[in-house]
Amino acid sequence: MTNPVGHDGEPERTSALLARMARDMPAERMPLRDFVEALGDRGFAIVLLVLAAPNSLPIPSPPGLSTVFGVPLAFFSAQMMLGRPRPWLPERLLRRTVGRSEFRLIVAKILPWLDRLERWCRPRGQVLTGPVAERFLGGVYLLLSVILALPIPGGNFPPGLAMTVMSLGLLEKDGRMVAIGLAIGIAAVAIVGAIVIVSFHLVVELFQRYLL
Numbered sequence: 001m002t003n004p005v006g007h008d009g010e011p012e013r014t015s016a017l018l019a020r021m022a023r024d025m026p027a028e029r030m031p032l033r034d035f036v037e038a039l040g041d042r043g044f045a046i047v048l049l050v051l052a053a054p055n056s057l058p059i060p061s062p063p064g065l066s067t068v069f070g071v072p073l074a075f076f077s078a079q080m081m082l083g084r085p086r087p088w089l090p091e092r093l094l095r096r097t098v099g100r101s102e103f104r105l106i107v108a109k110i111l112p113w114l115d116r117l118e119r120w121c122r123p124r125g126q127v128l129t130g131p132v133a134e135r136f137l138g139g140v141y142l143l144l145s146v147i148l149a150l151p152i153p154g155g156n157f158p159p160g161l162a163m164t165v166m167s168l169g170l171l172e173k174d175g176r177m178v179a180i181g182l183a184i185g186i187a188a189v190a191i192v193g194a195i196v197i198v199s200f201h202l203v204v205e206l207f208q209r210y211l212l
Contacts, residue, residue: 014042014171015114022100022107029097036086036094042171043086044134047076048141049167055148055160066156070149073163077145081138083131117168125175128182137166137178144185147192155195158188 012020021038036043051073055066076087127133144159162185169177 013118014046015111015118017042018107018114019111022104025100025103028100030100030103031094032089032096032098033094035098036089039086041085044076044080044138045167045170047087048073048080048163049171051076052160052163052167055156056164064151066160067149067151069160070145070147073145073148074142077138077141079138081135081142083135118172121168121172121174121177123173125179126173128175128178129170129173133178134170137170137182140182140185141166144188147189150192152192152195152199155192158191159185162188 017039021035039046051069055069079088128137141163144163148156148159148163162181164181165184166178166181169175169179169181
């Protein structure tokens with residue numbers, strides 16, 4: 001499924017899609033299945049963006065929070081890597097409903113910052129946003145999700161930022177933004193690797209100093 005097309009013939013922006021869904025929601029409550037279908041081929045990018053964004057802020061997070069987000073990120077990343085056209089959820093979850101007032105409240109809160117971020121994006125570099133590239137990016141997301149889920153002090157921000165930027169690029173078919181996210185992802189792997197190595201040497205040094 002392709003992205004909906006706006007009045008100007010260009011792919012509909014994600015902010016416009018969410019605003020239209022909130023405005024035109026036909027019933028007081030809508031099954032989650034209808035939302036997944038409405039998002040079309042942007043479903044993975046939106047889900048990954050929502051899960052990664054809380055970890056993209058350079059502030060300390062409560063212990064275990066990165067694991068809470070990292071596990072479902074890995075779950076959806078693996079699906080994306082395997083080439084599924086949209087996120088898969090158990091039938092029991094798909095039957096759950098979302099209230100119109102709650103959905104409109106959520107959309108109202110995220111539209112302002114999403115609209116600002118979209119101003120930096122435009123369709124370009126399609127080679128990094130096509131189906132083949134998405135399977136490769138699914139593997140990148142999976143690696144970063146595993147790193148995110150590990151209890152590494154300070155290890156949630158770099159992969160979280162990388163996945164947030166990549167997701168935004170996928171949403172807007174902006175290959176340059178995806179490339180920036182990939183560059184941040186490479187740096188994230190290097191940074192977290194350095195943290196692990198330094199921590200390991202510190203533990204070994206303390207062990208040798210006080211226990212031997």
